[in-house]
Amino acid sequence: MAAIELTRLSKLYPGGVKALDAVDLAIADGEFFALLGPSGCGKTTLLRTIAGLEEATGGAVRIGGADVTELPPGRRDIAMVFQDYALFPHMSVSDNIAYPLRIKKVPGGERRAKAAETAAALGLDGFLARRPGQLSGGQQQRVALARAMACHPRAFLLDEPLSNLDARMRLEARTFLKRLQRELKVTCVFVTHDQAEALALADRIAVLEDGRVRQVGTPAEVFTRPANTFVASFIGSTPMNLLDGVVRGDGRVAVGGVPVPGGPGTGGVTEGEKVVYGVRPEYLGWGTKAADGALTGRVTVVENLGSAQLVTLDGPAGPVQVVVDEDTEVPLGTTGFATPRPDRVLLYRDGELVS
Ligand code: ATP
Numbered sequence: 001m002a003a004i005e006l007t008r009l010s011k012l013y014p015g016g017v018k019a020l021d022a023v024d025l026a027i028a029d030g031e032f033f034a035l036l037g038p039s040g041c042g043k044t045t046l047l048r049t050i051a052g053l054e055e056a057t058g059g060a061v062r063i064g065g066a067d068v069t070e071l072p073p074g075r076r077d078i079a080m081v082f083q084d085y086a087l088f089p090h091m092s093v094s095d096n097i098a099y100p101l102r103i104k105k106v107p108g109g110e111r112r113a114k115a116a117e118t119a120a121a122l123g124l125d126g127f128l129a130r131r132p133g134q135l136s137g138g139q140q141q142r143v144a145l146a147r148a149m150a151c152h153p154r155a156f157l158l159d160e161p162l163s164n165l166d167a168r169m170r171l172e173a174r175t176f177l178k179r180l181q182r183e184l185k186v187t188c189v190f191v192t193h194d195q196a197e198a199l200a201l202a203d204r205i206a207v208l209e210d211g212r213v214r215q216v217g218t219p220a221e222v223f224t225r226p227a228n229t230f231v232a233s234f235i236g237s238t239p240m241n242l243l244d245g246v247v248r249g250d251g252r253v254a255v256g257g258v259p260v261p262g263g264p265g266t267g268g269v270t271e272g273e274k275v276v277y278g279v280r281p282e283y284l285g286w287g288t289k290a291a292d293g294a295l296t297g298r299v300t301v302v303e304n305l306g307s308a309q310l311v312t313l314d315g316p317a318g319p320v321q322v323v324v325d326e327d328t329e330v331p332l333g334t335t336g337f338a339t340p341r342p343d344r345v346l347l348y349r350d351g352e353l354v355s
Contacts, residue, residue: 002064002077002154002187003029004050010058011045011211019045021211022059027204030185032178034198037208038234043191046208047157050189051080064154079148080157083164085140087132087147093119094128097146104151118146122180138169145180156181158190162197174200195235199223207231224344229276229351238281238310242348243295243317245277252293253277253347256317260293263345265354276348281310281321283344286328287337294337295320302330313338 004027011020019042027033035043048054050061052073060069068076079100087096098115106114119125122142132140141161148156161177162170178201181188192198198205199219206216207230215227226232232240245253245260249271252259260277262269269275287294297315305323313320313336322338324330347354 003027003062004155004187004189005062006046006050006059007062008059009046009049009056009061011042011049011054012057019211020049020056023211023213025206025213025216027187027189029187031187032181032201032203033187033189034202034205035189035191035208036195036198036205036234037193039193041208042211043193043208044159045211047080047159047189047191051078051157052076053080077153078155078157079151079153081144081148081159081161083160085132085144085164087140087143089132092129092131093124093135093143096132096143097150100147100151114150115146118150119143121149122146136169137165138173141165141173142176145177149184153186155187155189158188160191160193162192170197177201196237199235207234225346225353226278227353229278229348232278232346232348236280238305238321238323240278240280240346241284241320243277243279243320245275245347247271247273247275247347255295256315258293258295258316260295261340261342261345263340263342263347265345265347268354269347269349273349275354276351278346278348279340279344281323283341284320284322284338285341286311286322286324286330287339288334289337291337291339294339296335296337299330299332299334299336302332311336 006023006025009020009023012018035046037043045054049056060067063076094115097118098111101111101114119128124142162173165173204218205222207214209230215222215231222235226235229242243255245255247253247269248259251262251266253262255277295317297313299311300314301312303310308323308326311322311324311330320338
């Protein structure tokens with residue numbers, strides 16, 4: 001088990017694509033760490049550069065305190081699980097799991113025993129003689145994990161490990177993966193573009209944009225205090241309302257001409273300053289009567305979220321989305337009022353959080 005430290009790690013692909021731009025990250029020993037960001041932000045490149053499958057064009061990778069930047073993948077003592085699992089279709093589950101041990105020239109008996117033990121730990125005991133084609137997607141994923149585990153690596157690198165599974169299986173596999181990581185206490189870095197998956201699984205998350213780290217924090221930190229408007233709009237199943245506002249002298253902000261609570265950031269701004277007013281749809285209180293400090297508008301869209309509904313109000317502040325409980329009737333075309341929870345209001349200046 002080992003910590004992973006990246007210092008000013010950069011990757012310039014031929015043709016001038018800057019996939020990683022001076023990335024600094026310190027991943028603790030035993031941590032479950034997510035690399036999150038939209039398509040093309042450099043997540044896979046970062047994972048592959050940690051693994052040694054891509055050569056860094058600048059900076060350093062340290063694993064367990066040792067500089068491995070120049071070492072080939074085989075000498076980094078880490079295991080990577082790929083998105084497509086990369087199992088050998090002609091080999092049995094047992095042989096697939098034992099394959100890396102064969103490469104390491106571990107004797108046959110010991111190999112088979114180790115494969116059986118790892119398979120049992122992942123609930124695959126009944127499948128050892130089958131071929132990957134005779135397994136479900138979730139079982140194939142477990143075989144790929146078992147193969148990575150059999151060598152007792154110092155760290156696991158997982159590239160979109162759940163993306164090949166259907167929605168239900170994904171949830172099951174997510175819980176399974178989290179429990180497994182807790183039991184093994186092994187450092188684990190996983191790539192995902194799914195913010196819900198990162199929030200659910202990770203101890204900490206690095207949010208990437210265009211090869212740069214925009215925020216590192218616990219799921220609670222990136223959800224409740226996104227450091228910039230990029231992270232604010234990327235995290236959360238319903239996007240945060242980001243509205244243009246002007247700071248007033250009374251601790252409030254004028255949004256669409258309406259004075260609303262300024263929140264904890266008010267101490268860091270001055271009267272007349274232009275800000276972006278951030279409040280999540282979950283932190284707006286719903287009402288049908290005019291209220292002091294409430295954003296208002298006409299109900300134009302109502303989306304069913306299952307246990308709640310997402311209501312869009314069109315008013316002077318622009319479109320504002322509010323989560324309203326499932327039992328409240330919200331007719332289209334009526335006027336609604338959305339009161340921000342003051343402690344959850346965030347102010348952004350030039351795209352960065354005012355603290
Ligand atoms: P996705 O979620 O779509 O897999 P990602 O965040 O993993 O995306 P990367 O695959 O790391 O992104 O790619 C980062 C950038 O580097 C992209 O602009 C991509 O087009 C570019 N890129 C990736 N591989 C190469 C390559 N071999 N040669 C040139 N450019 C590349």
